[in-house]
Amino acid sequence: MSERNRIVPRVGMVGGGQLSRMTHQAGIGLGVDFSVLAASPTDSAALVCGGVTLGDDRGLDDVLAFAKAHDVVTFDHEHVPEPVLRAVEEAGGLLRPGRDALRFAQDKLRMRTRMAELGAPSPRWRAVTTLEHVTGFAEGAGWPVVLKAARGGYDGKGVWVVGDSGEARGVVDRAAAEEVPLLVEEKVDFSRELAVQVARSPHGQVAVYPVVETVQRGGICHEVIAPAPDLPEDKALRAQQLAIEIAQALDVTGVLAVELFETDDDVVVNELAMRPHNSGHWSIEGARTSQFEQHLRAVLNLPLGSPRTNAPYTVMANLLGGEDPEVYRRYLHVMAKDPEVKVHFYGKDVRPGRKIGHVTVMGDDYRDLLERARDAASYLRGEQK
Numbered sequence: 001m002s003e004r005n006r007i008v009p010r011v012g013m014v015g016g017g018q019l020s021r022m023t024h025q026a027g028i029g030l031g032v033d034f035s036v037l038a039a040s041p042t043d044s045a046a047l048v049c050g051g052v053t054l055g056d057d058r059g060l061d062d063v064l065a066f067a068k069a070h071d072v073v074t075f076d077h078e079h080v081p082e083p084v085l086r087a088v089e090e091a092g093g094l095l096r097p098g099r100d101a102l103r104f105a106q107d108k109l110r111m112r113t114r115m116a117e118l119g120a121p122s123p124r125w126r127a128v129t130t131l132e133h134v135t136g137f138a139e140g141a142g143w144p145v146v147l148k149a150a151r152g153g154y155d156g157k158g159v160w161v162v163g164d165s166g167e168a169r170g171v172v173d174r175a176a177a178e179e180v181p182l183l184v185e186e187k188v189d190f191s192r193e194l195a196v197q198v199a200r201s202p203h204g205q206v207a208v209y210p211v212v213e214t215v216q217r218g219g220i221c222h223e224v225i226a227p228a229p230d231l232p233e234d235k236a237l238r239a240q241q242l243a244i245e246i247a248q249a250l251d252v253t254g255v256l257a258v259e260l261f262e263t264d265d266d267v268v269v270n271e272l273a274m275r276p277h278n279s280g281h282w283s284i285e286g287a288r289t290s291q292f293e294q295h296l297r298a299v300l301n302l303p304l305g306s307p308r309t310n311a312p313y314t315v316m317a318n319l320l321g322g323e324d325p326e327v328y329r330r331y332l333h334v335m336a337k338d339p340e341v342k343v344h345f346y347g348k349d350v351r352p353g354r355k356i357g358h359v360t361v362m363g364d365d366y367r368d369l370l371e372r373a374r375d376a377a378s379y380l381r382g383e384q385k
């Protein structure tokens with residue numbers, strides 16, 4: 001929506017978190033004009049971006065004004081309400097991904113309904129408004145079951161594994177009081193969690209990354225191994241094909257992350273995110289084109305870059321805040337001990353359990369890489385003296 005004669009497009013990202021910060025970093029290399037709509041000047045991306053608009057990154061007035069000042073707008077989270085997205089599109093703002101795609105990343109009930117229509121392998125599930133819905137479902141699926149808030153959850157906030165009707169009652173009552181729509185899913189007996197990233201441009205070009213293994217604890221991603229070790233070829237291809245089909249069917253532009261469960265004989269869709277994703281941070285060093293550059297290429301309708309890997313394995317470990325806020329002081333030891341470890345720090349205030357950075361290491365032996373990445377992350381976190 002900016003003046004026509006600009007040669008370098010203006011890309012705006014709604015949300016000032018670490019995903020924006022790392023997209024900005026990729027935007028520098030591409031030489032695009034990148035700015036963020038951040039809620040606070042101390043947001044991770046606002047600390048480093050040249051172009052920062054401070055405002056409500058979920059509110060109509062600020063998102064609309066931001067869209068008017070940019071050629072294309074994309075997102076580092078899925079929390080902009082649908083009526084805001086609609087108003088921006090109706091006013092001529094270019095959203096990538098668009099509202100029609102984002103709806104499925106914003107609402108797990110809609111996502112599950114759409115996955116069923118597409119025939120994508122999914123856990124058994126149903127929408128829930130009463131305790132009887134949960135107990136009825138559990139009679140067939142067996143306890144425990146997984147209750148989820150359809151909207152607004154992240155990092156495991158909004159996911160409850162409940163073992164009996166008493167536990168379910170607590171969740172259902174709270175959700176009803178707070179008017180949060182719920183769904184129930186069977187608890188999938190998975191061997192591990194996987195994720196796959198695919199980028200899709202408005203032209204319809206797609207580029208798919210190798211399937212990765214993600215290690216989640218308490219609903220938070222702790223580690224990623226790329227590619228997933230010993231994943232049978234047929235499952236890997238199926239996961240990649242599934243991601244491509246979902247991106248096409250939902251008309252996604254930008255990066256789509258599909259979280260999956262690996263079961264004995266299949267892969268099962270857990271969740272979708274339509275933005276760069278924690279499970280793709282490994283690609284900064286580990287792939288020819290990082291997920292952040294790829295996201296920018298895709299939203300700008302540029303040809304996509306190669307998703308090929310740079311090493312047999314890349315391991316990423318998240319750095320979660322510990323008791324020691326002085327993370328930088330700990331660089332000395334980590335960097336001296338293992339010069340191949342790459343440290344990423346998001347500039348956020350350190351709070352226990354908060355994602356404040358990650359480390360990446362590449363090589364041939366994923367077990368060795370995992371040990372080194374864990375060691376670096378735990379030292380930076382302050383768990384070792």
Ligand SMILES: Nc1ncnc2c1ncn2[C@@H]1O[C@H](COP(=O)(O)OP(=O)(O)O)[C@@H](O)[C@H]1O
Nearest residue numbers: 146153154155156157185186187188216219271
């Ligand atoms: N149906 C399920 N069966 C077993 N585990 C599940 C199920 N759904 C979610 N989980 C666990 O909870 C985590 C968070 O659930 P998810 O739906 O991805 O929520 P979030 O939006 O918080 O990422 C998953 O990564 C997985 O470890």
Ligand SMILES: [Mg+2]
Nearest residue numbers: 155156259271
């Ligand atoms: Mg998830």
